Amino acid sequence: MATLITNIKELLQIRNHSVSKISGSEMKILPTLKNAFLIIENGLIKDFGNMKDLNGIVVNKVIDAKNKMVLPAWCDSHTHIVYAGNREGEFVDRINGLSYEEIAAKGGGILNSAKKLQQTDENELFEQSAVRLEEVLALGTGAIEIKSGYGLTPEAELKMLRVIRKLAKHYPISIKSTFLGAHAFPETYKTNKEKYIDLIIDKMLPQIAEENLADFIDVFCEKDYFTTAQTEKILKTSEAYNLTPKLHVNQFNSIGGVKLGVQYNALxxxxxxxxxxxxxxxxxxxxxxxxxxxxxxxxxxxxxxxxRAMIDSGLPLALATDYNPGSTPSGNMNFVISTACIKMKMTPEEAINAATINGAYAMNLSKTHGSITKGKKANLIITKEIPSYNFLPYAFGSNLIDSVIIDGKQVSY
Ligand SMILES: N=CN[C@@H](CCC(=O)O)C(=O)O
Ligand SMILES: [Zn+2]
Structure with missing residues (x-):
């Protein structure tokens, strides 16, 4: 089963296999090929090159990409798309002057979502989450990480992780699963926080490992959430289960989470x-x-x-959505790259590198995703007719996607 894409105005992010992430000044470079073709076979990128070098090949399907660009599908390495209900009431509370932290202190925030999720059965949770997954697929996301963390009881955390597994079974998109039991302290443990850590360590982690429900472990390391000592205790235990850390750090305060993450080889x-x-x-x-x-x-x-400070000091950087009901009710990676350029002063090349190959690295997927490389998954975006790739972040809010290809097949949701 082979598909040929012809007349591609510009094929973006072409790399050889050995590149796993792009750092520092190299992020300003986005290798491309103009007037290109690309061949897909068995769901993988078989070949690509200049149109003038395309010779009589027999394929099942031809897609003409005249005036259009082709790039790797977005790699969204941080989401919470499995949740129940929404929190638009808190959104209005914030408009009226309450802060995110004040809402959380009143029992809203993560605990509000946990209450809703605990009362929602697994099938219903799957249905609600599948709507969001289909939405982001249509927006060009081809690999995604999804976290638990709105359960906060052994039963509800496992329910979330099982829903993630079921999503991975039902949809062609690549999904990585992260256990985030340490997202917030449930009300009943507010005065005995160590008991909740014990629950994570003694009850949740062993069962998650037994059912093989998670690839990664996450902790919300932040003032009023989990201290660095509590985070470290969880990370130490999870090493025995081979769960690589991916941490929430430095959202509101710098309390040492970055250093701890590096020390524990966080992805x-x-x-x-x-x-x-x-x-x-x-x-x-x-x-x-x-x-x-x-x-x-x-x-x-x-x-x-x-x-700018991070990239200019030689570091790599990835971009992700954080799609969740409280702080980011949007899973649109196209908006993320626009915002990164407009507000964070990243160049379009840096933003596209950050949302593709570096996003893949942040999910341990850079061998198979995140670039146009022979043998990698044919997870691709075909844009509408656009003048240049700068147009992608520039025309923020416009839908510039013509079609999305996952595992070599055009998806329609
Ligand atoms: N900050 C921690 N967790 C989520 C938000 C959780 C929520 O408000 O529901 C985040 O990454 O922003
Ligand atoms: Zn998050």
Whole structure:
């Protein structure tokens, strides 16, 4: 089963296999090929090149991409798309003057979502989450990480992780699953926080490992959530289960989460809205990918991660949505790259590198995703007719996607 895409105005992000992430000044370079073809076979990228070198090949399907661009599908390495209900009431509370932290202190926020999720059965949770997954697929996302963390009881956390597994079975998109039991302290443990940590360590982690429900472990390491000592206790235990950390750090305060993440070989540290010079220094000493979530900054009106400072000091950077009901009710990676350029002063090349190959790295998927490379998955975006790739972040809010190809097949949701 072969498909040929012809007359591609510009094929973006062509790389050889050995590139797993792009750092520092190299992020300004986006290798491309003009007037290109691309051949897909068995769901993989078989070949690509200049149209003048295309010779009589027999295929089942031809897609004419005249005046259109082709690029790897977005790699969204940080989402919470499995949740029940929404929190638009809190959105209005914030418009009327309450802060995100004040809403959480009143029992809203993550605990509000946990209450809703605990009361929602697994099938209903799957249906609600599938709507969001189909939405982001149509927006060009071809690989996604999904976290638990709105359960906060052993039963409800496992329910979330099973829904993630079921989504992975039902949809062609590549899905990685992260256990985030340490997202917030349930009300009943507010005065005995160590007991909740014990519940995570003694009850949740062993069962998750037994059912093989998670690829990664996450902790919300933040003032009023989990301290660095509590985070470390969880990370130490999860090493025995082979769960690589991906951490929520530095969203509101810098309390040492970045350094701890690097020390525990975290695959990524995410949010980073508040970064001290020592946080940037710590990232230089490891292979941990910093991940910025500009839609969260946009929605909450909090600072943007200092992308320029990180990239200019030689670090890599990935971009993700953080799609969740409280801080970022949007899974649109196209908006993320626009916002990164407009608000974080990333160039279009840097933003596209951050949302493709570096996003893949932050999910441990860069061998198979995130670039136009022979043998990688044919997860592709075909754009509408656009004058240049700069148009993608420039024309923010417009839908510039003509079609999305996942595993070699055009998807329609
Ligand atoms: N900050 C922690 N967790 C989510 C938001 C959770 C919520 O408000 O429901 C985030 O990444 O922004
Ligand atoms: Zn998050």
């Amino acid at each position: 990524s540290v995410d949010h980073l809205e508040v970064m001290l010079p020592e946080d940037i220094e710590a990232l230089k000493n490891g292979n941990t990918m910093p991940v910025a979530l500009p839609s969260c900054s946009f929605f909450l009106g909090i600072p943007y991660a200092p992308a």
